[in-house]
Amino acid sequence: MQEAALVERAPPDARSQLVEAGSDREVVAAWLMEYRTSPQTFRQYRKEAERLLLWLESKGKRLSHIDRRALDEFEAFLARPTPVTEWVGPPRPRQSDEWRPFRKGLSAASRRQALVILQTLFGWLIEAGWLHQNPFRLMRDKRRRLDNTSDSIERYLERPLWRWCWQQLNMGPPADATPRIHYELERRRFVFAFAYLLAPRVSEMSQARMNDFRMREGQWWWQVIGKGGKRASIPVPDAMMTALIQWRGMLGLPAMPSPEEETPVIRALDGRRGVGDNQLYRMIKATFERLAQTREHEGESTSHDAQRLRQATPHWLRHTAITHQAQQGVELRYLSRTARHSRLETTARYLHAETQEWHGQINRHTLDLSDEHQDDTL
Structure with missing residues (x-):
């Protein structure tokens, strides 16, 4: 997959930076290094950050350009990455020209997980002085979107x-x-x-x-x-x-x-x-x-x-x-x-x-819906 050209600029106030980086890619690489001792987490975080960077680069934008509306656009893109030929493909080595960031569009649960990871990234970028605003804070339904927990685990075999x-x-x-x-x-x-x-x-x-x-x-x-x-x-x-x-x-x-x-x-x-x-x-x-x-x-x-x-x-x-x-x-x-x-x-x-147990007890609350007990006078 060919990478789009991107003009890199320093953040608004480079003096406030707490990490050495001259581009979005370099600062994201610095963030990923925080997870180098956990290979599985590193790979998962790299995948989501890379998808965001490639999407931004395809539009000629930087991390600092992401606002509330851009988050919605990116979430929609995660569900249907287009053009398909440029974004979706079978597994290939990362160095291959045939490598693509997606195997298919992401499910709702996978999109939620991606946003959770990117929220972590943005929080770190603000602490590092690279960004000065976090668009995730503007999400009205933030709890539903970013809380990656549920009342119970459903992905198991009975x-x-x-x-x-x-x-x-x-x-x-x-x-x-x-x-x-x-x-x-x-x-x-x-x-x-x-x-x-x-x-x-x-x-x-x-x-x-x-x-x-x-x-x-x-x-x-x-x-x-x-x-x-x-x-x-x-x-x-x-x-x-x-x-x-x-x-x-x-x-x-x-x-x-x-x-x-x-x-x-x-x-x-x-x-x-x-x-x-x-x-x-x-x-x-x-x-x-x-x-x-x-x-x-x-x-x-x-x-x-x-x-x-x-x-x-x-x-x-x-x-x-x-x-x-x-x-x-x-x-x-x-x-x-x-x-x-x-x-x-x-x-x-x-x-x-x-x-x-709750379901079993509620099931005791019932109605007799058989035809033979219906009252013809009703």
């Missing part, structure tokens, strides 16, 4: 659908399956077990090493560096150790990992190299698509399930894990530590039991 998925993942390979097919099926099964039993983020799974699993006083713990570079120890349930032992058997390794075994947990087809975030993301999405096709073929009554599976992303597995733990009675304080949330309010969004 227990019956998850059980069906797990049954499908545990189906053995065909009799004529090649060693590669055996390997891929076992890897797929392990990835979903890992995601469901420990509730990791995709980046945490791809970066996991065998010696991150450690025994202390007869119990296994998973050592993980999560969002913001925070370290945590997560209890490893017996089912996870069973899955890990089976996966290590496929790799030709001893049953239990050793403290010196600093090798990838999830591996490429050669059984040695690790997999990147994007590769793991695509692997899980492809599995959801196959599951959706299988579910769809089971009949019309399962079409809703198939639609849910097609909507599902790898992060849904994390939501599913935390939600199901909550439904099984795991205390909020432990649930929050497993999820590694900084606030209990975030974890509380996964507690669906109260809403189910």
